[in-house]
Amino acid sequence: DTGVSQDPRHKITKRGQNVTFRCDPISEHNRLYWYRQTLGQGPEFLTYFQNEAQLEKSRLLSDRFSAERPKGSFSTLEIQRTEQGDSAMYLCASSLGGAGETQYFGPGTRLLVL
Amino acid sequence: QQQVKQSPQSLIVQKGGISIINCAYENTAFDYFPWYQQFPGKGPALLIAIRPDVSEKKEGRFTISFNKSAKQFSLHIMDSQPGDSATYFCAASRPGAGSYQLTFGKGTKLSVIP
Numbered sequence: 001d002t003g004v005s006q007d008p009r010h011k012i013t014k015r016g017q018n019v020t021f022r023c024d025p026i027s028e029h030n031r032l033y034w035y036r037q038t039l040g041q042g043p044e045f046l047t048y049f050q051n052e053a054q055l056e057k058s059r060l061l062s063d064r065f066s067a068e069r070p071k072g073s074f075s076t077l078e079i080q081r082t083e084q085g086d087s088a089m090y091l092c093a094s095s096l097g098g099a100g101e102t103q104y105f106g107p108g109t110r111l112l113v114l
Numbered sequence: 115q116q117q118v119k120q121s122p123q124s125l126i127v128q129k130g131g132i133s134i135i136n137c138a139y140e141n142t143a144f145d146y147f148p149w150y151q152q153f154p155g156k157g158p159a160l161l162i163a164i165r166p167d168v169s170e171k172k173e174g175r176f177t178i179s180f181n182k183s184a185k186q187f188s189l190h191i192m193d194s195q196p197g198d199s200a201t202y203f204c205a206a207s208r209p210g211a212g213s214y215q216l217t218f219g220k221g222t223k224l225s226v227i228p
Binding site: 044103 | 209214
């Protein structure tokens with residue numbers, strides 16, 4: 001299966017710790033997106049990359065959050081000094097680029113901050 | 115400000131019945147409207163999508179109806195099956211304006227009972 005993969009699938013951390021999540025997009029996709037989903041809500045956009053360039057960032061992406069996509073392949077999302085309010089499912093998606101709007105989502109990383 | 119409003123929040127339909135979920139949007143710049151299906155513990159998966167130059171699109175048992183003047187669109191699931199029980203999200207984006215972030219509704223939890 002060559003879908004979007006995310007690692008880890010689950011993460012439990014203590015408040016104040018840093019966490020990093022990884023996303024591997026579908027291999028030929030040059031757009032990569034991060035979303036956050038809390039219980040009972042729809043996904044909320046965080047940021048988007050075209051190749052290695054970060055082109056859009058949401059106001060939800062506070063200065064404790066940083067995302068990278070070195071070499072335009074996999075991406076990492078780091079949360080520094082985690083807070084209980086950061087507890088959510090973090091979803092990664094990728095799309096082909098060009099006129100391809102369809103975003104394919106990974107299974108997500110569920111974060112619990114104690 | 116919620117840009118995509120989805121209703122109902124939950125829906126119970128008998129097997130073989132028609133499930134109807136509605137969405138309304140505010141931003142007239144949106145020009146791509148997908149519906150996603152999400153099972154517990156999984157990432158959203160694209161069901162069907164429409165652009166505003168058509169009023170209806172059908173794929174198998176799934177149909178999107180689009181009313182540009184009313185800024186509304188809906189998902190119809192014909193011959194609903196227990197396997198359709200999931201949470202459904204409508205979404206919108208502005209790829210024509212170079213913005214690919216999806217704005218999601220809050221979701222509809224569908225239960226199809228035998």
